[in-house]
Amino acid sequence: MAQDGHDKHPRYILIFIWLAILTAIEIGVAIPEYSVVLKAILLIGLACGKAYLVAAYFMHLKLEKRTLAAIVITPFLICVFLVIMLIPDLTSDSRHEGIEKSPAEVVNTSDH
Amino acid sequence: MEEATTLDHSEDVYEPSLTPDSLGKLGMWIFLIGDTMSFGALLAAYAAIRAGAGVIGWVPPSDILGIELTAFMTFLLICSSVTMVKALESIQKGNVSRMCTFLGLTILGGVIFLGLQAYEWYHLIHEGLTLTGIPEHSLKGAAISGSTLFGPTFYTITGFHGLHVTGGVIYLIVILIHGLRGRYTADFNHEVEIVGLYWHFVDLIWIMVFTFIYLL
Numbered sequence: 001m002a003q004d005g006h007d008k009h010p011r012y013i014l015i016f017i018w019l020a021i022l023t024a025i026e027i028g029v030a031i032p033e034y035s036v037v038l039k040a041i042l043l044i045g046l047a048c049g050k051a052y053l054v055a056a057y058f059m060h061l062k063l064e065k066r067t068l069a070a071i072v073i074t075p076f077l078i079c080v081f082l083v084i085m086l087i088p089d090l091t092s093d094s095r096h097e098g099i100e101k102s103p104a105e106v107v108n109t110s111d112h
Numbered sequence: 113m114e115e116a117t118t119l120d121h122s123e124d125v126y127e128p129s130l131t132p133d134s135l136g137k138l139g140m141w142i143f144l145i146g147d148t149m150s151f152g153a154l155l156a157a158y159a160a161i162r163a164g165a166g167v168i169g170w171v172p173p174s175d176i177l178g179i180e181l182t183a184f185m186t187f188l189l190i191c192s193s194v195t196m197v198k199a200l201e202s203i204q205k206g207n208v209s210r211m212c213t214f215l216g217l218t219i220l221g222g223v224i225f226l227g228l229q230a231y232e233w234y235h236l237i238h239e240g241l242t243l244t245g246i247p248e249h250s251l252k253g254a255a256i257s258g259s260t261l262f263g264p265t266f267y268t269i270t271g272f273h274g275l276h277v278t279g280g281v282i283y284l285i286v287i288l289i290h291g292l293r294g295r296y297t298a299d300f301n302h303e304v305e306i307v308g309l310y311w312h313f314v315d316l317i318w319i320m321v322f323t324f325i326y327l328l
Contacts, residue, residue, distance in 0.1 A: 012201075016194045020187065027183055030174075030327035040328055047323035051316050058193050058312040060305075068141065075145045079152030086160045 015057045022050050133302040140306045144313045147276075151317050154272065155324050158265045171262065175250040176241055177326055178232070185228050186322050192221025193315045196308045206298035208291065215288045215304075218311065222281040229274050233267075243267065266325060273321055276314045283307055 026046045029039065056062040061069050130138060162170050199214035240247040243264050287307045290296065296304055 012194055012197050016190065019190045023183065023186055023190070026323065026327060027179065030179065043323050043327050047319055050319045054193065054312055054316045054319065058197050058315075059309055072141065072145065075148040075152065078149065079156065082152060082156045083159060086156055089160060089164075 012057070015053055019050055019053055022046055022053075136302060136306050137309070140309050144309065147313070147317075151269075151272070151320070154265075154269050155320065158269060158324065161261050161265060165261070171246060171250045173262070173266075173326060173328070176236070176239075176247055176262070177266075179326055181228060181232060182322060182326050185225055186318060188221055188225050188228075189315045189318050192218045192225070193312050195221065196311045200301070200304050200308050203291075203296050203301040203304050204298060208294065208296065211296065211304065212288060212291050215284060215291060219281055219284045219288065222277055222284065222311075226274060226277055226281070229270065229277075233270075241266070269321055269325060273314070273317055276317065280307075280311050280314050283310060 026043060029042045029046065055072070061072060195214045195217040199211045199218060202208075202210035202214060236247075239249075241263050244260055246260065246262055284307055287304060290303070
């Protein structure tokens with residue numbers, strides 16, 4: 001494993017320049033005020049691009065066996081799944097109903 | 113006899129079992145995968161709390177936090193990742209003193225990062241971003257109850273990351289001491305590679321934290 005990428009090192013400085021450019025773009029995208037959804041998509045896309053560069057080149061995932069990359073990508077997919085599973089809980093209707101109902105129920109039971 | 117021929121036949125597809133080098137590396141990867149889930153859960157919780165508060169119930173983080181300083185901190189961690197890969201590259205070529213120099217620079221980057229984070233926290237606490245409240249000036253006269261959760265989530269996530277950086281700095285110092293004592297050579301350097309994996313992971317997580325907490 002360790003010897004695999006011995007003499008085919010990526011050009012780290014090039015990766016570094018890319019990361020610096022992407023960070024600058026991120027800040028440029030974040031400061032102006034416009035659609036929150038568009039901003040979120042752009043920023044998450046840029047962050048994923050940077051994360052890919054770090055994992056693939058600095059952590060040498062690109063030079064490792066494919067299996068390891070598949071293992072590593074799994075928790076990221078599970079995290080996305082986690083966020084998707086939280087969406088039903090985010091709709092403000094269900095949250096407020098839940099909060100408003102419980103004190104009323106408490107009052108009812110104490111009356112009886 | 114039969115076994116021998118089977119082995120011969122499948123020689124090019126046979127994957128060797130874990131060696132001491134690859135075992136340590138796999139162990140670090142497993143730890144990092146678990147850690148990804150921890151940070152994933154924290155960021156998902158942050159997203160849930162923020163979305164639950166709605167647009168009116170959440171002060172834009174940019175009104176409270178300074179992006180310039182954290183952008184510099186991001187840049188600093190990226191730089192320290194580069195010095196880390198350079199350290200590994202040096203020892204793989206057998207250059208011990210160069211490796212130690214680059215490891216030292218990586219540690220320096222981590223220490224400056226922690227110093228800047230402490231400075232940032234000190235100022236934020238001073239301005240009124242605490243576990244129960246947010247700075248008066250960011251409220252702009254509006255009573256926002258949901259925003260009181262910004263403090264705890266901010267300090268939990270950046271604090272958890274800061275702990276990782278602290279751990280990484282200690283880990284790097286241990287490896288540097290081993291390096292100075294001449295433990296690593298061109299043929300024996302997987303420990304340097306493993307500390308590198310951890311350090312790059314801390315950088316990768318900061319990229320995510322910077323995006324989700326500071327920019328969005």
